[in-house]
Amino acid sequence: MSGHALFSAAKAAMARSYAPYSRFPVGAAVRTDDGAVHAGCNIENASYPEGWCAETTALGHMIMAGGGRVTEIAVVAEKMPKIMPCGGCRQRLSEFVTADAKLHLCDVDGVVETVPFTAIFPSAFDMEPGA
Ligand code: THU
Numbered sequence: 747m748s749g750h751a752l753f754s755a756a757k758a759a760m761a762r763s764y765a766p767y768s769r770f771p772v773g774a775a776v777r778t779d780d781g782a783v784h785a786g787c788n789i790e791n792a793s794y795p796e797g798w799c800a801e802t803t804a805l806g807h808m809i810m811a812g813g814g815r816v817t818e819i820a821v822v823a824e825k826m827p828k829i830m831p832c833g834g835c836r837q838r839l840s841e842f843v844t845a846d847a848k849l850h851l852c853d854v855d856g857v858v859e860t861v862p863f864t865a866i867f868p869s870a871f872d873m874e875p876g877a
Contacts, residue, residue, distance in 0.1 A: 760823070761773070782814065784811060
């Protein structure tokens with residue numbers, strides 16, 4: 747799948763966003779090594795810190811569909827020209843990415859920039875010493 751197809755999945759997920767508090771809809775999609783795509787949106791609630799990100803929803807869908815290793819990620823937010831995953835989501839994604847996983851940074855029209863996941867999350871915390 748191209749970055750464009752993954753972007754389309756992320757954008758479609760953004761349309762499902764439940765963000766009445768921040769009014770900042772986000773969509774994310776991950777592709778696993780078997781080619782499957784899992785998407786998610788951010789989901790907020792009245793206790794503001796208890797909401798969660800689009801990337802986290804996408805990972806939940808991935809795990810419930812059988813898991814896998816994440817080879818590509820796309821994230822889009824309609825109010826931002828190039829959204830970056832937050833710190834918590836970088837750690838969550840880090841658990842499942844392949845060594846050469848790519849991150850597609852998108853605006854509402856498509857992929858703006860593609861970077862290696864390692865570029866945005868070097869020296870990740872890992873329970874395996876020396877990993
Ligand atoms: N958000 C995401 O969904 N992903 C990110 O990477 C950054 C932030 C959401 C969380 C919250 O619902 C809204 O954007 C504003 O922070």
